[in-house]
C-alpha cells in the first residue's frame with residue numbers, strides 16, 4: 001500500500017497523532033484522548049514495559065494496526081516520573097480546546113517536553129539533590145560547560161581542559177548532558193558513556209546566538225555583571241541550555257536570575273579519582289557509607305543540596321574558612337541559640353523549589369500556603385541571627401528578607417486550607433472578589449435551599465417520604481415512593497420510573513439548577529483568573545525568596561557542622577600561613593562510625609611539611625590500616641577546608657590547594673586499557689600538576705605489574721616527587737619494604753609502619769603508625785586469617801623463605817644506583833645494549849613526560865631481560 005493510500009485509511013485522530021509524533025521522533029508521546037493519555041507503536045511498547053501496564057492493539061488485523069498502551073489522565077503524576085526516571089524523553093500532548101466547543105477533531109499540541117534534565121515534578125526530584133542539566137561545548141582551546149537546575153533556578157558555568165570538565169561532570173552528576181552533534185565521539189571518548197546524552201544541532205553552539213539569548217533573558221547589555229564575559233566557551237554552553245529550554249517548552253524561566261562562574265582557582269582541586277576513591281558522596285559499592293552520609297546533619301532540602309556543593313568545592317581562602325569555623329564555635333558554646341536555629345529551620349520547606357514552581361506557573365494552591373508558612377519562619381530566624389554575637393550570623397540576619405507584603409498577600413488572597421488542585425475550588429480567600437463571594441453564597445446556600453423545598457412540598461402534598469436529590473443525567477429531581485404516587489401534583493414532570501419510586505422535576509428546580517451550575521463554573525473561572533494574576537504579582541519576590549533560600553541553606557550547613565562536631569567530638573583546625581600538616585590523633589570519619597562498640601578506632605598522628613618530612617613511606621601488612629591512614633588524612637584536610645571541624649584531637653595546617661589520590665591496580669580495566677597503563681596514566685597527571693601546597697596520596701602504586709617493575713616504578717615516582725621543585729606533601733603506602741631504603745638517599749623521605757604484633761603464627765593489628773620501616777609484608781598471615789587452607793599457607797611460607805634467602809644479598813638501593821647501571825650497560829659490546837644506548841641517546845629529555853620516561857624505562861628493562 002502506498003503512503004498516500006495508507007494515510008487515506010487512517011482515522012483523522014491517527015493522522016493528527018502522526019503529524020505531531022513526526023515533530024518529536026525521539027520522545028515518547030503521551031497523546032491525550034478524552035480522559036486518557038495514549039501511546040502508540042514503539043512508544044506503547046516502551047511505555048507498557050516501563051510502567052507495567054497492558055499493551056493492546058488498535059485496529060487489529062487491519063493495515064493500520066498498531067500497539068496501544070494508555071493510562072487515565074489523572075495518573076500522570078504517578079506515571080510520568082517513572083518514564084523520566086527510566087531515561088525517556090516524554091512529550092505531553094494535550095487537547096488545546098474544549099471538545100464540547102468543536103464539531104471537528106479537537107486541536108492538540110505538545111505542551112511540555114519532560115526530559116531527565118528538565119524535570120520539575122516532585123516525584124522525579126530528590127529533595128537533597130540538585131537535578132542538573134548540563135551542556136558542553138568543545139572549543140578550540142577549552143571545553144565550555146554549563147549546568148542548570150531548572151527546579152531551583154541555579155545556573156553555573158565554567159570552562160577548562162578535559163580533566164577539569166571531567167571533574168565537574170563527576171561533581172555535579174547531571175541527569176542529562178547536551179552535546180553538539182558533531183562532537184559525539186569526542187564526548188564519549190573523553191567522558192565515557194555513563195551519561196544520558198542528547199545531541200543538538202551544531203548551529204546552536206554559536207557565540208552570537210548564545211550572547212543574544214543570554215542578554216535577552218537577563219535583560220542586560222552584556223554578561224560582564226556576572227563575571228563570565230571572558231568565558232567564551234562557557235557562554236556558548238549556557239546558550240545551548242537556554243535553547244533547549246525553549247525547545248522543551250519551558251518558557252517560564254524568570255527564576256533563573258543569574259549565572260554563576262565556577263571559579264576553578266577558588267576551590268581545592270580534586271580530580272575524579274580522588275572524589276571516587278575517598279567515597280565523598282558515592283561509591284562503586286552501593287551499600288557503602290559515604291562521607292556525605294556521615295556528615296550530613298542538615299534539616300532542610302536547601303541545606304542538603306548546599307552541603308553537597310560545599311563538599312565538592314572546598315575553599316582555599318583562610319578568611320572564608322575561618323568565618324565558617326567561627327559560626328560553628330559560636331553555636332557550640334551557645335547551644336540554646338543552636339537549638340533555636342534548628343527548630344526554625346525545620347519549619348522551612350523547600351523555598352528554592354517552591355519559588356521556582358511559582359515562576360514556572362506550577363505552584364499549587366496548597367504550596368502557596370506552605371510558602372507563606374516557610375516565610376513566616378524566617379522572621380524568628382532573622383531576629384535570632386541579628387541578636388547573636390557572631391558577625392557572620394549578623395550579616396545573614398541582615399540579609400534575610402522578611403517578605404512582609406508577600407506573606408500578607410498570600411494570607412489574604414489564598415484560603416488557609418486551599419486544596420492541592422486549583423480546580424477543586426475554595427482556593428481564593430473570601431473578601432477578595434465580590435462576585436466570587438456572591439456566587440459562593442448561592443452555591444453554599446444550596447443545601448438549605450433544597451431542604452426548604454423538600455419540607456415545603458412535603459407539607460403541601462402530604463407526601464412524607466419525599467426526597468430532593470441530584471444526578472448527572474437529569475439534575476435535581478424529587479423522588480416519591482410508589483405508595484404516595486397518587487398525591488403528586490400535575491405540574492411535576494415525570495422523568496424516571498424505578499421499581500419502588502418515581503422521579504420528577506419541577507420548573508423551580510430547573511431554574512435553581514441553572515443558577516447553581518452556572519455559579520460553580522463561574523467560580524472556577526474567577527478563581528483561575530485571580531490565581532493567575534496573583535502568581536504574576538508574586539513573581540516580583542522571586543529574587544528575595546531565592547536569597548532567603550540560600551541564606552537558610554548556609555545556616556543549615558553550619559548548624560549541621562556543629563551538630564556533627566558535638567556528636568562526634570570533632571575539633572576546630574588551626575589554619576596557618578605555612579606548608580605544615582600536623583594531625584594529632586586523627587580518625588577516619590566513616591570507618592570510626594562503622595566499628596563495633598568493642599573495637600575502638602585507633603587514632604593516629606601524621607606530620608608532613610616541605611622541609612623535613614615531605615614524604616612518608618608507610619609499610620605494613622595487608623589489612624593493617626595503611627589505606628585508612630591515607631584517606632583519613634585527606635578527609636581531615638578536606639573537611640577543614642569546607643570549614644567543618646575535624647575528627648582529631650588537634651590539627652594545624654597550611655591551606656592545601658590540590659588533593660591527588662592514586663590507588664594501584666584500580667578497577668578501570670573496564671575502560672579497555674590495561675590496569676597498569678591506567679595506573680600510569682593516572683599517576684602521570686599527578687606528576688605533571690604538583691604544587692607546593694598539594695597533598696598526594698599514593699596507595700600501593702606499582703602493584704599492577706611484576707614485583708621488580710613495581711618497585712622500580714614506585715621508587716622512581718617517589719624520587720620524582722622528592723626532587724621536584726614543588727614539594728608536594730605525600731603519603732605513600734606500599735607493600736614493597738624495599739622502598740624503605742629510599743630514606744637513606746632522600747632526606748625528606750621518612751619511613752613509618754603500621755604496627756602489628758607478631759604472635760606465634762599469627763599477627764595482631766595494633767593499627768598505630770610508628771616511625772621506622774617494616775621487614776616484610778605479612779601477606780601470608782593475612783591469607784591464613786582469611787581462612788586459606790593450611791596446605792596453601794605452608795607452601796607459601798616455604799616459597800617465601802626461599803625467595804628471601806635468594807635476594808638477601810641484593811640491596812635495592814645498591815641495585816638502583818644509576819652509575820652502576822650505566823657502567824654495566826655501556827661497557828659491554830653487545831648489539832642489544834648498543835640498541836639501548838641509541839634509544840637513550842636519541843631521547844629528548846626536555847619534552848619527555850615523567851610517565852613516558854617510566855614507560856621507556858620499562859621497555860629498556862624488557863630488552864635487558866631478553867638478553868639474560
Ligand SMILES: Nc1ncnc2c1ncn2[C@@H]1O[C@H](COP(=O)(O)OP(=O)(O)OP(=O)(O)O)[C@@H](O)[C@H]1O
Pocket residue numbers: 591595600601602603620621622623624625626627628629767
Ligand atoms: N585506625 C584503625 N582503627 C580501627 N580499625 C581500623 C583502623 N584502620 C583500619 N581499620 C580497619 O582495618 C580495615 C583495613 O584497613 P585498610 O584497608 O586501611 O588496610 P590496608 O593496610 O590498606 O590493607 P591492604 O594493604 O590490604 O589494602 C579497615 O576496613 C578497618 O575496618
